[in-house]
Amino acid sequence: MSTEDTHTDSESKSCGSCEHGHDDTPLPRNALVITSGTLLGLGMLLQWLTLGPAMLHTICFALATLAGGLLVFPAAFKALKKLRLDMNVLMTVAVTGAWLVGEGAEGAAVVFLFALSELLESWSVGRARRAIAALLKLTPQTALVKGADGSAKEVPVAEVTVGSEISVRSGSSIPLDGEVIAGDSAVNQAPITGESVPVEKKPGDTVFAGTINGEGSLTVRVMKAASDSTLARIIKLVEEAEEQKAPTQRFVDKFATIYTPAVFVAALLVALLPPLLMGGAWSEWTYRALVLLVIACPCALVIATPVSIVSGLTALARRGVLIKGGAHLEAVGKLRALAVDKTGTITQGRPQVTGITLIGDITEEEIMRRAAAIDAHSEHPLAKAVVAAAQAKGITWSESAQYQSVTGRGATAVIDGHPHFIGNHKMAHELGLCSPEIETRLT
Template identity: 80%
Template sequence: MSTEDHNDSESGSCHSCEHGHDDTPLPRNALVIASGSLLTLGMSLHWLGLKPDFIATTCFALSTLAGGLLVAPAAWGALKRRRLDMNVLMTVAVAGAWIIGEGNEGAAVVFLFALSELLESWSVGRARRAIASLLKLTPETALLRETSGQIKEVPVTEIAVGSAVSVRSGERIPLDGKVLEGSSSVNQAPITGESVPVEKKAGDAVFAGTINSGSSLIVEVTRAASDSTLARIIKLVEEAEDQKAPTQRFVDRFASIYTPVVFVVALLVAVLPPLLMGAAWQAWIYRALVLLVIACPCALVIATPVSIVSGLTALARRGVLIKGGAHLEEIGRLRALAVDKTGTITEGRPKVTGIITLGSATEEEVLRKAAAVDVHSAHPLAQAVVEAAQAKGISFGEAKDYQSLTGRGASAVIEGHPHFIGNHKLAHELGVCTPEIEAKLAEIENSGQSLAILGHTPHQGCAGKALGILSIGDTMRPEVPQALKRLHEAGLEKVVMLSGDNQRTVDAISRQAGIDEAHGDLMPEQKIVHLRRLLQEHQHVGMIGDGVNDAPALALASVGIAMGGIGSDTAIETSDMTLMQDDLTKVAEAIEVGRRALRIIRFNISFALLVKALFLILAFTDHAGLWLAILADTGATLLVILNSLRLLR
């Protein structure tokens, strides 16, 4: 968010909070340094008692002018919009100090206020630069392989999709693409946060900014430079940083009311005692100026944005993308987590482990017909069947009139006859289950495997029958037990599996993983029912899915989480939080960072309010001058910033 955008908001926050985008920081730095140097010189002359006095006074005036060039224009802009913000408060306090003959304190106020704003600018800028520096990971040029076979170095912006580029050992991959020739290990840490290089071979996807650690590769470009996965990550994080969290919106609303109230109270403090009680004007005007400086809510306003930006940046560097401060705060509040099975708890790469034939059907016939139907589906179980047929060299004809039966399977016409392939529930609905089949299904399900029943669909007087059963195994991710333990340690009360797979398989997997509660045989709408129950019981519930099939549940959950978003536009766009690699431990990391961010924000706000309250009491009892007031405000702001930046570690 730019300075202008921020000034147009309804908050009373410091205008410098958004200077992370300042393109010309040098004049600001120079003005703050000049103001501080002149203030130090003036104070030295004053304390040493050197004559004439006007030299020290001139130093104070020039110090006030240098610092005021950073504050007064913003104050004037606020007044033109009929708003009283902290810049107006400081400008009035400095002008008042000079009017009552306290020019040295006026210079100190404007310098320390400008310094605190510079610190705020630096803190947000540091967090932003930490993620923006990822853009520098992408090389500016690439080695383009021309049709003649020659290699030519050209800017990445000039390389078209479909071109082939050479990536030598030790070099960064310049653009998103897929490997055409060669095999190598690639360090994907800049995108996924994983420390172990990933082996890549022909056909595998690679991403801009990652490092080719092994042999040289020839890569076919699949995305333009401006549309790379890394560029989309940077854009997403920048957009997320500009979205205000609920705590920040509350503080902004509070400051927009608080600042004008403080101004009115200070005015009354300056005027009422002299008018009503005959008190000394100068003494009460001075107290009013001290009140203005102490009441400046800089530390309060900066408490949330620096924490949010630091938290978002820290997670982005670990391969976890979160779409804004609101979602980061909600992640910190999660009490329960609903998870899908395939692709989340299991690898999501199932394989056919066995084929049971029924009646006169042969294994080849069962696999051929099953693959003919499943070739139309992108479901992992369907793809496992197709891959099994291909691996055995079985050719399968075209299945016509394909229909997906949500949550149950699919149907199609093969060789002029209607067939189905699906789960236990579909076989029951079609009335083709027998005690013999039930016994075989129970055996497969008890072993923790999924199954697919192939059969002839009942039609036109034909009773239909099951032709065979395919058992499909999907191994559990190795990190899942440890990840679930860490999720509970992070404060989750319950982890629940919601799956469309059969209940016996779901129970077997959940026992292996250590999941608290598991529900199988669920249609998408039934997942919603369970999620609503979890929300009633725990209020803050996350849901992990694939970003497409589980869209309704992801939308209903407090936080929708997509697994393995690397290279997936849909996952990044549809979820509140995306894990760039398939690693459930990243969810635990995100919850831990979210909880830390909430603790830091709450502490910062409480600390800022406590400091204000303490020094307001000191001001009213005449124990705090302008010096102490501005030092307290600057000190509180600096401590809040340093506390927030701990999230970057």
């Protein structure tokens, strides 16, 4: 999947059940909506303060209607060509009716509010597109594929076949889903799983495209093609979320298919029946039919859902919570149980030293001094926690020498002329330093 393909697909999608005509004008939607709102506000201010000639505020209302109408009128024309009555047609007729009955301010307000709702909806769609673009940047475009002679050749990820062996250098992104067959390293899986602490990977473990390799080098056997990777599936889910509307929005769209024709029929009956059956004046009842169209225009109904959804998504984004779309936001209101990943969700994802267990004749301060002397060289989250704990206790340490990181195990260094190590249970076993007492404490 390429960035260009994704952009093209997204651009072609309609942002509603009807056509909005977003591409019928070269002017940006933002500028049109802002212009419409500004002119509407200026016209109302001039009218309220009775400043300047009366024609001045009328001109402002007319220009506001035109600016906002560029996002509505073309779509209404398309719908009429297909003999379909939708919300765009109702809005257009209502605006026209407002001007015919001398209520230009109402017409400008109607078209501005509807154009604003379209802008908010497109903002939500654009947010999904930006999320997709960010996901696409996670994976490299090429992979180092190992040949039969052991040499590595750079190949586009789309051309790498399942079963191929690829080399992943330290500090680089993993290009494809696969299984580690050689090497040990700590892999940062936060872009995919949200885990804030790197996960140790050894032969037999699974790695995901888009995750970041740590200090070690890995040889990975490709298990899935680029188009079927975990990241590719996440991108597909985001794209599907972009197309999904919130239940309330779907109800509004369905309601509009019934409401719009009903309003037109009602207005037609108001215009025809009284003159034909009761001898009413045609001009008076035509005027009343136009008034009915104006007051029946459901601006609040149209704008309510996009405004609510965008406000909710924006407020949550400021707090670091990303939701796929309106449908998922509304689903939160129906939750009865919630399962969350602890690290980085309930907790802050910053490990801390909570206790020290001593074995042998040594003090806590001395243990912390030696541990900090080694871990001061490392960027591992656990090493940072040890150093922070030593600093909090006011413990100072001398510089260690010959520091060496052991991927997936820990680290070694020379302190005060003596070799030391800090690491996990496996490292203690490999160094032959795991005593029965340590085994008992760990179990």
